[in-house]
Amino acid sequence: MRKVEKAAEQKTTAPYDFRATEAKWQRLWRESGVFEAKAEPGRPKYYVLEMFPYPSGKLHVGHIRNYTMGDLVARYRRAQGFNTLHPMGWDAFGLPAENAAIAGGVHPARWTLDNILTMREELERMGFAYDWPREIATCHPEYYRHEQKMFLDFLRAGLAYRKESWVNWDPAENTVLANEQVIDGRGWRSGAIVEKRLLSQWFLRITAFAEELLEALGGLERWPERVRLMQENWIGRSEGARVVFEVDGGVGPVEVFTTRHDTLFGASFLALSPNHPLALKLAEKDPELARFIAECDRLGTSEATIEAAEKRGYKTGFLARHPLEESRRIPLYVANFVLMEYGTGAIFGCPAHDQRDLEFARKYALPVIPVVLPEGEDAAGFAIGEEAFVGEGVHINSGFLDGLSVAAAKKAAAARLEALGRGESATAWRLRDWGVSRQRYWGTPIPVIHCKICGIVPVAEKDLPVRLPEEVNFDIPGNPLDHHPTWKHVSCPRCAKAALRDTDTLDTFFESSWYFLRFCSPRAAAAFSAQEVGYWMPVDQYIGGVEHAILHLLYSRFFTRALRHCGYELDCDEPFEGLFTQGMVCHQTYQSSAGEWLFPEEVSSDGKGRLVDRGGALVTVGRLEKMSKSKRNIVGLERIVETYGADTARFYLLSDSPPERDLEWTESGIEGIWRYVNRLWRLVNEPPLPLPPAGAQPPQGEGPRHSLARRIHKTIAAVTEDLDKFRFNRAVARIRELTNAIEEAFRSEGGGAEVLRFGLETLCRLLAPMMPHLAEEMWQALGGKGLLAAQAWPKADPELAREEEVTIAVQVNGKLRATLMMPRDSAKGELESAALALPQVARWLAGRAPKKTVVVPNRIVNIVG
RNA sequence: GCGGGCGUGGCGGAACCGGUAGACGCACUGGAUUUAGGAUCCAGCGAUGCAGAUCGUGGGGGUUCGAAUCCCUCCGCCCGCACCA
Numbered sequence: 001m002r003k004v005e006k007a008a009e010q011k012t013t014a015p016y017d018f019r020a021t022e023a024k025w026q027r028l029w030r031e032s033g034v035f036e037a038k039a040e041p042g043r044p045k046y047y048v049l050e051m052f053p054y055p056s057g058k059l060h061v062g063h064i065r066n067y068t069m070g071d072l073v074a075r076y077r078r079a080q081g082f083n084t085l086h087p088m089g090w091d092a093f094g095l096p097a098e099n100a101a102i103a104g105g106v107h108p109a110r111w112t113l114d115n116i117l118t119m120r121e122e123l124e125r126m127g128f129a130y131d132w133p134r135e136i137a138t139c140h141p142e143y144y145r146h147e148q149k150m151f152l153d154f155l156r157a158g159l160a161y162r163k164e165s166w167v168n169w170d171p172a173e174n175t176v177l178a179n180e181q182v183i184d185g186r187g188w189r190s191g192a193i194v195e196k197r198l199l200s201q202w203f204l205r206i207t208a209f210a211e212e213l214l215e216a217l218g219g220l221e222r223w224p225e226r227v228r229l230m231q232e233n234w235i236g237r238s239e240g241a242r243v244v245f246e247v248d249g250g251v252g253p254v255e256v257f258t259t260r261h262d263t264l265f266g267a268s269f270l271a272l273s274p275n276h277p278l279a280l281k282l283a284e285k286d287p288e289l290a291r292f293i294a295e296c297d298r299l300g301t302s303e304a305t306i307e308a309a310e311k312r313g314y315k316t317g318f319l320a321r322h323p324l325e326e327s328r329r330i331p332l333y334v335a336n337f338v339l340m341e342y343g344t345g346a347i348f349g350c351p352a353h354d355q356r357d358l359e360f361a362r363k364y365a366l367p368v369i370p371v372v373l374p375e376g377e378d379a380a381g382f383a384i385g386e387e388a389f390v391g392e393g394v395h396i397n398s399g400f401l402d403g404l405s406v407a408a409a410k411k412a413a414a415a416r417l418e419a420l421g422r423g424e425s426a427t428a429w430r431l432r433d434w435g436v437s438r439q440r441y442w443g444t445p446i447p448v449i450h451c452k453i454c455g456i457v458p459v460a461e462k463d464l465p466v467r468l469p470e471e472v473n474f475d476i477p478g479n480p481l482d483h484h485p486t487w488k489h490v491s492c493p494r495c496a497k498a499a500l501r502d503t504d505t506l507d508t509f510f511e512s513s514w515y516f517l518r519f520c521s522p523r524a525a526a527a528f529s530a531q532e533v534g535y536w537m538p539v540d541q542y543i544g545g546v547e548h549a550i551l552h553l554l555y556s557r558f559f560t561r562a563l564r565h566c567g568y569e570l571d572c573d574e575p576f577e578g579l580f581t582q583g584m585v586c587h588q589t590y591q592s593s594a595g596e597w598l599f600p601e602e603v604s605s606d607g608k609g610r611l612v613d614r615g616g617a618l619v620t621v622g623r624l625e626k627m628s629k630s631k632r633n634i635v636g637l638e639r640i641v642e643t644y645g646a647d648t649a650r651f652y653l654l655s656d657s658p659p660e661r662d663l664e665w666t667e668s669g670i671e672g673i674w675r676y677v678n679r680l681w682r683l684v685n686e687p688p689l690p691l692p693p694a695g696a697q698p699p700q701g702e703g704p705r706h707s708l709a710r711r712i713h714k715t716i717a718a719v720t721e722d723l724d725k726f727r728f729n730r731a732v733a734r735i736r737e738l739t740n741a742i743e744e745a746f747r748s749e750g751g752g753a754e755v756l757r758f759g760l761e762t763l764c765r766l767l768a769p770m771m772p773h774l775a776e777e778m779w780q781a782l783g784g785k786g787l788l789a790a791q792a793w794p795k796a797d798p799e800l801a802r803e804e805e806v807t808i809a810v811q812v813n814g815k816l817r818a819t820l821m822m823p824r825d826s827a828k829g830e831l832e833s834a835a836l837a838l839p840q841v842a843r844w845l846a847g848r849a850p851k852k853t854v855v856v857p858n859r860i861v862n863i864v865g
Numbered sequence: 866g867c868g869g870g871c872g873u874g875g876c877g878g879a880a881c882c883g884g885u886a887g888a889c890g891c892a893c894u895g896g897a898u899u900u901a902g903g904a905u906c907c908a909g910c911g912a913u914g915c916a917g918a919u920c921g922u923g924g925g926g927g928u929u930c931g932a933a934u935c936c937c938u939c940c941g942c943c944c945g946c947a948c949c950a
Contacts, residue, residue, distance in 0.1 A: 015904090054950050095948080096950090176948075227869090229869065230869055301947090303946050303947075304866080307867065308867095309866085337866080440948090546869090546870090551945090655889085657877060661871080662943080664876090666877085675904080734888095737888080811931070819885065852930065853930090862930055864931095
């Protein structure tokens with residue numbers, strides 16, 4: 001007997017063959033077409049979408065985390081009976097392709113298409129349930145032609161217009177730089193000091209929808225609160241007033257926007273943005289001011305840099321007249337922290353009640369006049385120290401506003417300003433119109449022609465798409481479309497005289513603002529089919545990184561509205577009904593002794609617990625950081641999939657870290673999953689006890705394995721709820737608990753093997769959205785019929801999941817002193833007397849009589865003595 | 866600078882609505898098995914203490930019978946800021 005057992009033990013299966021298994025199921029899924037969706041009017045649909053990737057070359061685990069979650073949702077919803085759409089494509093225009101062309105001489109199209117090829121293969125190896133026939137790439141003329149038409153429609157509707165705006169200019173390369181290409185005020189390649197330059201560019205009038213975009217946020221119930229908040233702040237509606245200050249010396253009035261017009265009597269200076277027309281005008285006769293402005297321009301266009309810079313001002317020598325106090329004059333400054341893009345590009349400073357103004361006033365020795373008195377302070381003794389007072393109070397030192405509250409003073413001040421013709425109530429928005437012109441090659445050509453005689457002439461729709469020229473030279477600095485020998489030279493569609501194409505291309509956010517519509521009918525002759533979009537839209541669940549919380553999502557929300565406005569047949573305003581923003585994937589960073597960043601695979605242990613590089617030199621272990629190319633802390637997908645298979649990688653990405661939080665990639669973590677994969681495989685491939693045939697009903701009522709049945713039902717209920725709420729890490733924990741419970745039940749004595757089979761089958765179904773290949777293989781090994789991918793999601797029976805007994809915590813004076821098993825839903829009185837009868841309670845009461853007892857049914861009894 | 870977020874064992878995290886802190890996993894320790902390594906199985910694993918017990922959720926304070934959870938305050942870290950996508 002002993003020997004037999006031993007022989008059985010030694011019959012250990014070879015490790016789970018993920019290579020063959022994963023390839024097999026991927027083939028079967030593809031051949032069966034289970035994941036290809038067709039609109040079926042009347043049947044409930046579910047549109048799952050992950051933010052499509054930029055084809056940068058290789059997928060990394062950050063992408064995979066995103067797609068694993070999307071795939072889970074797609075498979076889960078399909079199992080629940082929804083007609084599920086789950087497409088994938090490529091956000092294929094962008095700067096990196098152009099950089100590659102400059103650095104390596106590869107054509108951007110070639111580079112992009114090659115990358116797509118590799119990345120698609122990698123996605124296929126992950127076994128994601130995509131509807132591949134719907135794949136799109138935005139660099140394809142059949143995609144961007146529709147975008148060009150949209151642009152022309154926007155133009156016709158007055159939603160696209162031209163205006164001058166600032167860009168980062170690299171004087172050495174004669175190129176416009178992206179903010180990320182400006183490092184410490186210098187061009188990343190040339191090292192030349194970057195300047196700000198004015199350029200005439202195309203803008204989309206997103207501000208026309210500001211109010212609506214703000215209002216509608218309230219209806220986005222399945223969006224994370226913080227994303228809505230961020231968008232709200234980004235749109236930034238503020239109620240205030242425009243105030244006109246006359247300036248002595250005949251240089252014209254200055255208009256400011258303020259939200260604190262109640263504090264006008266505390267004004268001690270006026271400040272213009274360095275780009276304010278008046279500042280520029282004054283600079284013409286003031287070389288020192290011109291120098292100051294030039295210095296400010298050197299900061300570049302990034303708001304973060306400008307606002308974080310030391311606050312500086314230049315005193316113009318001009319004096320402005322106070323609008324409410326005839327005799328008063330305040331100095332006119334030009335200040336580097338005043339943004340031309342917000343309000344009117346000019347502010348008045350009230351140092352007593354604004355921290356930034358206070359710092360400015362202290363620096364330039366300007367008066368600080370308190371005009372709002374906090375409650376409990378007396379007017380004579382109140383002075384401003386290090387901190388401006390921004391709270392509520394009563395006005396002082398303010399003429400006709402004295403004694404009024406902040407709100408009342410605002411009203412009164414606005415009324416007086418209006419009566420005097422020196423201002424009025426106004427609303428300002430932080431949101432600015434969307435600049436869409438890019439002086440680059442690898443983007444959608446803007447379909448307009450500039451004619452000396454006719455002005456701006458749209459390209460006729462029959463002539464769309466305006467294609468990018470294929471031959472392009474990246475050796476000459478600047479915009480390749482602009483210096484292309486022939487491309488831009490055309491005849492004007494209106495007067496037939498020689499004219500020039502617009503040589504700018506569209507911002508790549510343009511493509512991602514409507515791709516979710518294209519996916520509904522990816523090969524339609526029009527941008528999208530109204531019928532298909534009508535069925536599939538809105539996206540039920542959108543998943544992507546928080547880094548897109550504002551721009552991409554806001555632009556998409558704007559696009560659906562703008563398209564409707566232009567007559568596109570679309571019946572939703574909000575493209576994304578549900579949104580989930582997942583955290584980033586982080587990894588330790590490594591640096592060589594020379595300070596170079598090292599890839600994780602270049603680092604190994606020297607056997608003495610130290611990390612060394614390939615040459616054996618010691619490696620500095622840096623911080624845990626977001627995976628990025630520049631820090632080289634990237635874990636490539638290939639190696640992981642090669643070593644452990646797709647399912648292991650997927651399950652790892654779902655385990656442990658909550659999806660919205662950052663995840664740390666560790667090698668030991670993935671090994672743990674690999675062991676679990678094999679454990680599962682052994683469990684069905686050679687179960688410790690023979691299983692009854694498929695289809696046998698589990699026995700009802702009390703049996704030796706009845707508690708396992710209860711556990712199974714509880715697990716189904718818990719996992720279902722966790723998946724609904726995006727608590728994937730918890731669902732994983734519940735599934736592992738069930739696995740442990742099944743193994744334990746195998747070891748315990750007695751009959752009821754049907755419950756074991758029921759447990760294993762349930763395990764397969766619950767695992768199916770997470771480790772689909774393994775789950776299919778297990779399902780098949782158990783004798784399940786057909787594809788598991790087409791099986792229904794299990795349903796928990798609340799009757800069978802209910803516990804008959806509960807553990808009651810017993811506290812004395814709030815400290816846990818004992819526990820108590822009681823029938824569930826026992827009455828308060830019963831719980832109380834059972835608790836009081838416990839010897840531990842008597843001991844901790846130490847003879848005192850209980851003063852009070854708090855009883856929470858099914859939870860605790862707290863005796864206060 | 867402005868806006869958003871996070872902080873619980875050695876590590877990732879769990880704890881539903883204020884009710885047994887540390888589920889599940891990683892790492893580690895001991896044991897079994899093994900020629901060995903690996904794998905597997907069993908047991909242990911917040912800190913202090915022989916123990917009774919005490920302390921413990923970034924720091925400090927508060928509300929409550931009871932706080933990881935609510936309030937105030939301080940500290941640290943991360944993300945976004947309009948031409949990266």
